[in-house]
Amino acid sequence: MTVQITAGRFHAADGVEDWRSLYHVVSAYFRTGTLALGIALVNEIGRLVGEAEQQYLNVDLRYAGVTVSLSRRDIALARRISAAAKALHIPADPTAVQLINITLDALVGADVLPFWRALLGYHQIGDDYLADPARRGPSFGLQPMEEARPERNRMHLDVAVPHDQAEARITAALAAGGRLVSEAHAPMWWVLADAEGNEACVATWVGRE
Known part of the structure; x- marks a missing residue:
């Protein structure tokens, strides 16, 4: 059985500062500035996800940035995606999430x-x-x-x-x-x-x- 968690519990977790709750999902926007850097981040997200089944995962690649949306229960994956973005020197911009x-x-x-x-x-x-x-x-x-x-x-x-x-x-x-x-x-x-x-x-x- 899938266990959902509240938005409050998600935001109380460590390492999810890049993410914001919007209704029943959490989203983060990573400002890449170039399509090549965005593709690099998307490839890294694909590697992190691998064959694991996710309740919800949506990745929107645009020239200026990448928006990622997850189920609130995927705290560990949110942390790993943020770490991957940081390793690529890609900043998160919570003001762009909606x-x-x-x-x-x-x-x-x-x-x-x-x-x-x-x-x-x-x-x-x-x-x-x-x-x-x-x-x-x-x-x-x-x-x-x-x-x-x-x-x-x-x-x-x-x-x-x-x-x-x-x-x-x-x-x-x-x-x-x-x-x-x-x-x-x-x-x-x-x-x-x-x-x-x-x-x-x-x-x-x-x-x-």
């Missing part, structure tokens, strides 16, 4: 989810969630509402950021013309809106578990 989720308020989720599943080409998880099978695009989820709200937008972005970056992200959004709609659920999430009232949530793991 996950984006699109959320749609729906009166009858079963009526609208098939449309979005077909349109996006996503896989369905449960009754209210869609995920990109290639893990390239943002996830898509439904949020139930009891009655139509024509005066308010029904789709918003959920931006999951590291717990120690939420304040800076919110401050930057407010300085860029946004406004704070609600902080009733902080520090789990804050609701912000742009100058025209389009909403987004800034979310962290803090307070969830």
